[in-house]
Amino acid sequence: MKPSIFDVAKRSGLSVVTVSRVLNGSGNVREKNRLKVQQAMKELGYRPNSAAQSLAKGKTGVVGLLLSTLQDSVFDAIVKSVHDELAGHGYFLALSVSPSCREPGSSFLMEKDRVDGMIILSPTWEDELIPELERKGIPYSIIDNQNPAYDLSAVQVGHYSGGYAAGKHLVELGHESIGHLSGPGNYKSTIDRQNGFLKALAENGLEPVFIEEGTYSMDTGYDAAKRWLAEGRLPEALFCGDDYIAVGVLNALQEAGRSIPGDLSLVGYDDQNLATLLHPKLTTVAQPVQQIARCAVDGLLAQMEGREAPPPIVLKPELVVRESTAPPHSYLKENTP
Amino acid sequence: MKPSIFDVAKRSGLSVVTVSRVLNGSGNVREKNRLKVQQAMKELGYRPNSAAQSLAKGKTGVVGLLLSTLQDSVFDAIVKSVHDELAGHGYFLALSVSPSCREPGSSFLMEKDRVDGMIILSPTWEDELIPELERKGIPYSIIDNQNPAYDLSAVQVGHYSGGYAAGKHLVELGHESIGHLSGPGNYKSTIDRQNGFLKALAENGLEPVFIEEGTYSMDTGYDAAKRWLAEGRLPEALFCGDDYIAVGVLNALQEAGRSIPGDLSLVGYDDQNLATLLHPKLTTVAQPVQQIARCAVDGLLAQMEGREAPPPIVLKPELVVRESTAPPHSYLKENTP
DNA sequence: CTGTTAGCGCCTTCAT
DNA sequence: ATGAAGGCGCTAACAG
Numbered sequence: 237m238k239p240s241i242f243d244v245a246k247r248s249g250l251s252v253v254t255v256s257r258v259l260n261g262s263g264n265v266r267e268k269n270r271l272k273v274q275q276a277m278k279e280l281g282y283r284p285n286s287a288a289q290s291l292a293k294g295k296t297g298v299v300g301l302l303l304s305t306l307q308d309s310v311f312d313a314i315v316k317s318v319h320d321e322l323a324g325h326g327y328f329l330a331l332s333v334s335p336s337c338r339e340p341g342s343s344f345l346m347e348k349d350r351v352d353g354m355i356i357l358s359p360t361w362e363d364e365l366i367p368e369l370e371r372k373g374i375p376y377s378i379i380d381n382q383n384p385a386y387d388l389s390a391v392q393v394g395h396y397s398g399g400y401a402a403g404k405h406l407v408e409l410g411h412e413s414i415g416h417l418s419g420p421g422n423y424k425s426t427i428d429r430q431n432g433f434l435k436a437l438a439e440n441g442l443e444p445v446f447i448e449e450g451t452y453s454m455d456t457g458y459d460a461a462k463r464w465l466a467e468g469r470l471p472e473a474l475f476c477g478d479d480y481i482a483v484g485v486l487n488a489l490q491e492a493g494r495s496i497p498g499d500l501s502l503v504g505y506d507d508q509n510l511a512t513l514l515h516p517k518l519t520t521v522a523q524p525v526q527q528i529a530r531c532a533v534d535g536l537l538a539q540m541e542g543r544e545a546p547p548p549i550v551l552k553p554e555l556v557v558r559e560s561t562a563p564p565h566s567y568l569k570e571n572t573p
Numbered sequence: 574m575k576p577s578i579f580d581v582a583k584r585s586g587l588s589v590v591t592v593s594r595v596l597n598g599s600g601n602v603r604e605k606n607r608l609k610v611q612q613a614m615k616e617l618g619y620r621p622n623s624a625a626q627s628l629a630k631g632k633t634g635v636v637g638l639l640l641s642t643l644q645d646s647v648f649d650a651i652v653k654s655v656h657d658e659l660a661g662h663g664y665f666l667a668l669s670v671s672p673s674c675r676e677p678g679s680s681f682l683m684e685k686d687r688v689d690g691m692i693i694l695s696p697t698w699e700d701e702l703i704p705e706l707e708r709k710g711i712p713y714s715i716i717d718n719q720n721p722a723y724d725l726s727a728v729q730v731g732h733y734s735g736g737y738a739a740g741k742h743l744v745e746l747g748h749e750s751i752g753h754l755s756g757p758g759n760y761k762s763t764i765d766r767q768n769g770f771l772k773a774l775a776e777n778g779l780e781p782v783f784i785e786e787g788t789y790s791m792d793t794g795y796d797a798a799k800r801w802l803a804e805g806r807l808p809e810a811l812f813c814g815d816d817y818i819a820v821g822v823l824n825a826l827q828e829a830g831r832s833i834p835g836d837l838s839l840v841g842y843d844d845q846n847l848a849t850l851l852h853p854k855l856t857t858v859a860q861p862v863q864q865i866a867r868c869a870v871d872g873l874l875a876q877m878e879g880r881e882a883p884p885p886i887v888l889k890p891e892l893v894v895r896e897s898t899a900p901p902h903s904y905l906k907e908n909t910p
Numbered sequence: 911c912t913g914t915t916a917g918c919g920c921c922t923t924c925a926t
Numbered sequence: 927a928t929g930a931a932g933g934c935g936c937t938a939a940c941a942g
Contacts (some may be wrong), residue, residue: 238685240934240935240936241935241936241937242935242936250912250913251912251913251914252913252936252937253912253913253914253937253938254911254912255936256911256936256937256938257911257937259936259937261889262937262939264911264912265911265912266911266912269912283684283686284935285627285628285686285934285935286684286686286687287624287627287628287633287686287934287935287936287937288624288686288918288934288935288936288937289626289936289937290624290627290918290932290936291622291624291625291628291918291919291920291934291935291936292936292937292938293918293936293937293938294918296624298667305653306650306652306653307643307646307649307650307651307653312643312644312649313643313644315643315668315670316642316643316644316670319668319669319918328667328682328687329664329667329668330635330666330667330668331652331656331666331667331668332656333653333656333657345665347620347623348575349575349620349622349624349625349919350622350623350665370915379929416919423937464807510932517819522933547915571666577918577919577920578919578920578921579919579920587928587929588928588929588930589919589920589921589929590921590929590930591927591928591929592920592923593920593922594921594927594928596920596921597921600927601928602927602928603927603928606927621919621920622918622919622920624918624919624920625918625919625921625934626920626921627919627920627934628918628919628920628921628934628935628936629919629920629921629922629933629934630920630922630934632920632936686935761932793916797911881934
């Protein structure tokens with residue numbers, strides 16, 4: 237049988253309350269006794285029962301992370317970062333992966349006694365989710381909120397800046413025929429990226445030669461590029477709504493024996509690895525994953541612990557331009573400390 | 574205040590015990606009363622407090638998954654599958670990501686009262702981990718065990734078969750100059766893959782033109798391929814220890830203006846997406862992620878619930894040969910139901 | 911500073 | 927088939 241607080245009390249010759257006190261570092265314990273207790277705990281290999289703790293103090297020490305998929309390298313990186321950040325604060329991470337709210341187990345985790353708080357990653361149905369959390373009184377923090385109404389408890393990604401950086405980069409390369417192949421227009425992030433991009437061109441008296449809308453998928457990029465090639469209207473430069481689209485374009489070009497850059501200057505978005513990994517000269521707008529995780533966790537913990545929440549932040553993605561001479565792997569190396 | 578079992582009892586005019594009974598489906602409740610109780614629960618929006626449940630019955634309903642990284646598409650896929658599998662059985666997934674046992678929080682989760690069981694994914698320090706789990710009496714199941722001693726509670730991936738399939742494929746393409754660029758030789762999986770590969774060649778009276786050992790990284794592939802090119806000894810075909818290595822080779826070849834296949838037939842390993850995504854003609858040995866997750870969870874639950882554990886299984890990876898005419902994205906499409 | 915007394919919400923005997 | 931009593935391990939509110 238695992239030793240309980242009672243065993244520790246008996247062995248140290250003190251009461252359970254005192255043991256509880258040293259356990260929670262709530263002061264008011266004579267140094268000598270604290271040592272006695274700690275000694276007893278060590279000898280017994282005592283570890284407090286978390287269920288009992290949860291029950292007694294109404295907290296679980298668990299934070300839930302809700303996301304729609306794990307097949308996304310930005311998400312993966314965020315999960316990892318959130319995990320580390322939470323661990324640093326003594327919290328556990330519980331995961332809930334569900335593409336829609338109909339999914340079994342989607343709100344399974346969202347019980348006040350299951351988690352102390354939740355982090356919502358790029359929600360697709362936040363309008364149903366958030367009210368439910370509010371109703372249940374579960375603190376939450378959203379990463380990359382879709383609905384502007386939820387700005388306050390969200391960590392926002394500066395998609396406008398990202399799009400702007402992408403556009404500026406292409407302009408500075410001297411291109412004048414620049415296209416944009418975006419994701420679905422019903423996402424706020426899509427629109428933001430696009431607007432930033434347009435702004436950058438406009439500042440230089442340019443307009444995109446076209447804007448096409450698709451889904452965030454390789455298909456979109458592949459099909460579009462195929463079409464452009466067939467119609468002989470490949471632009472000089474292209475800003476893709478995300479890296480999967482860029483990969484699709486890349487595949488189509490490779491199939492046609494074209495190269496990047498040369499036939500096309502391409503800028504992806506989102507992923508630090510995927511896009512640059514594919515082609516040494518592929519530029520991408522990388523999201524600041526660690527910062528995102530850090531802000532989300534900090535904001536959430538503040539709420540949970542009743543501290544004053546930090547003000548909402550907009551984090552800016554960073555344009556990662558690969559040196560044409562550097563081998564592809566060096567980028568990754570730099571980013572894997 | 575969240576309604577407690579007591580509120581439900583009062584509202585349904587029955588005792589808490591009866592409510593508890595319908596909650597746990599432990600029979601012995603008059604159908605009429607069961608309905609009453611369920612009605613009351615619905616009206617109150619009652620959800621049992623999990624901490625209290627855990628405390629009372631000594632179970633948490635949580636399964637921990639321990640892995641070394643999330644920057645790995647096979648792992649990601651497994652996490653997702655494990656998550657779904659667990660959810661289907663009413664369990665939660667808690668994640669612990671730590672590259673080493675020294676990491677803070679590595680064994681943080683591994684407390685009997687935190688989790689009912691643990692799944693260990695491709696352990697790198699299982700010799701320290703497993704004894705600890707044994708000592709604590711926590712049921713576990715290992716995916717892709719490293720130490721053969723732990724076969725019994727493990728789901729094994731048939732790396733031998735995988736390597737064999739890779740070798741056979743290259744032989745059947747008619748190659749006679751086949752190389753192998755492996756991962757670290759201190760991994761069981763590395764050796765297994767290599768042995769399977771050698772077997773396939775041997776069956777056809779062939780031997781690899783070389784076997785080189787590296788790490789599971791793009792660097793390994795990149796550096797090696799660079800070297801081969803410089804020395805003018807690029808083989809006709811190459812089996813890479815994993816997809817990252819393959820990607821590295823690919824990058825080096827692309828930089829040198831070479832193509833695949835043609836200059837080289839390349840087989841990667843592990844990932845269903847990464848490698849094939851990179852090149853339409855890149856063949857890969859894909860691990861059966863869903864099966865792996867299913868077996869791991871089934872085996873674990875069997876232990877946890879005292880049922881007879883299913884016999885150890887060796888799951889075979891599958892050779893995925895891409896049609897040279899099919900666009901890269903179609904493969905992904907097929908695998909995204 | 912320390913111990914006593916009550917629960918936290920639920921489940922498990924054991925009577926009825 | 928149902929309910930009363932006790933306890934899971936710990937902590938918070940009072941006493942001393």
